[in-house]
Amino acid sequence: MTARIAELEDQAEQARNRAAKFEKDKMKLQIEIRDISVELEAVTIQLRFTSACCDFRTIFTLFFLAYQFP
Secondary structure (H helix, E strand, O other): OHHHHHHHHHHHHHHHHHHHHHHHHHHHHHHHHHHHHHHHHHHHHHHHHHHHHHHHHHHHHHHHHHHHOO
């Protein structure tokens, strides 16, 4: 009986250790997801800005060429 209790206590301790490791891993992954989300947002903003600049340059070039060569 005592051996069985010791075995179960050992299994419980192992389960607690695994749970603690999983919690640490979860926290690391949440931080990584947050960092990637911030990076994605920055790239999205940059892409929108670049796209708007390209559109502006295209319109400006066409406008310039239209009045350069009537």
